Amino acid sequence: MRATGDNTGGARQRRKSPAQRQAVGSDEGLRELLARELIGVCMATLKSHGLQGKRLAQLAASAAAEDSGQIASTTAVLAESQRLAELTNKWVEDPAYRDVTGRPAVLAIQERKGCSFAALAREFFPERTVSDVVAVGCDARVIERIGRDKVALLNSTVLFTGSSLPILAYSIRSVRRLLGTADFNRRANSAALENWPDRTSYVNVSNEDFREFVRVFRLQISELIESSNRWLFQRSGLSRNRHKQKRIAGLQVFIFRE
């Protein structure tokens, strides 16, 4: 089953309560039901992170009093990983940091003639010591030490697996981006090519097939993300684009299971 962002084909119809049936009668009522469900989904997720219902209600009320939609705390939580991702990006994409095989080179940690990890650390973490940045990179499983004085790139993706707060912050940013795309698409012209692509595939599968699905598509997704990242990185660095006003744009892909 495939669906676009504005078509949830295949969703199972559940029996509606009398209040729901009445509400569905009008667009306004349906919108409120959907809003309630969106809040419910967010509340359930936040409860799974250890927040209690009463405190959540207070937080929801204070959030509702503002309407900026800013995510300053999320940005702060993700700041370090964001900078680590930018450091990695330069290591992967800048030809000066590649070895003779075309892959990211093993780098000397300390300053040397030519490229070093220290140069990257200074550019993206100017207030931290190089050894601190090495520790941050190793903890995030982005880099690995080679002997005493060199590092290699282990993963070009910063992983938060197993860390509740960064995962929560990452989810908030993802939800915001998803809602931003949905908002754009609801205002876009009905012509299919006017909107931003938002596609879904879903089918009922067994546990075994799901595991195989993850295995097969992990590599495909990584390749797609790497390809999109390269396109954006190279295009952003072109001299003709250097002084133009820019906003963050990208592509996010994830596997889900309901």
Added chain:
Amino acid sequence: MVQPGKTALARAAMTAVEPLVELFLELGITSPEAESLLRSVFVHTARDWLTRYSTGDSEPSDVRVSLVTGVHRNFVRSILAEPPRIAAAREQKGHRASRLLEAWHSDPKYLDSSGKPRDLSEKDQEPSFNSLALAYVPGVAPSMVLGELRRAGLVQMLSEHRVRVRNRSFRLHGINAANIAEMGNRARELLETLTRNLRRPDTPLFCDSMPAIEVDAARAPFVRDLIARRAGNFLAAMEQELAVEASGSRRRRSSQRVRVGLAAIETER
């Protein structure tokens, strides 16, 4: 008891056979395979030899061939039933290192977060090539396994004693019988598709290419690596997707079958 003449003969034969053994090693033929081939050639040659020196016109019996070769007559019969070859039972189904290569591409311990095989430290740091070799080729020193893989061009040595895998399956590089056969098959597939498309333009097979680009020679390794990874991944994805179609077709067995494939090639001038 070994006759003195046989010892001298064995020494002389060893000198003659050594270059052949080197050739077998080059071609990836194992000792059991070579022994099987030698036995088969021995039996066939013995029959020809006996025929040449027999007084009558008839071929020597299996029992007679068995007597002079020391091979049981039942085996003589089956060996003579076909041209000299390596016995199927002795034929190595895959090189021992194949298990290691497969594990390097599938064991989560040796993969990065995107599911690609990691570059490994030779032995200093875990997960290392040593631990991989000990786990998947037990009983052989990891340094020997590494030497064999390097000789076959299946791994690449990087700086800082790090090792990168280059292929998922064991195949010796260079000019050898298997690779020449492979070259012939590839060339035939391409020519068949091109010829078919000339003859039947109404139902062409896919054959397309991107416009060639010019890059700085210093950046060529990056571009080659990129093409290898993207195209390899694309072919793997197609294989997975078409496997579903193939399994469905197996259930609906019909008399008319076609073999469908897809190949990707990189060009460089």
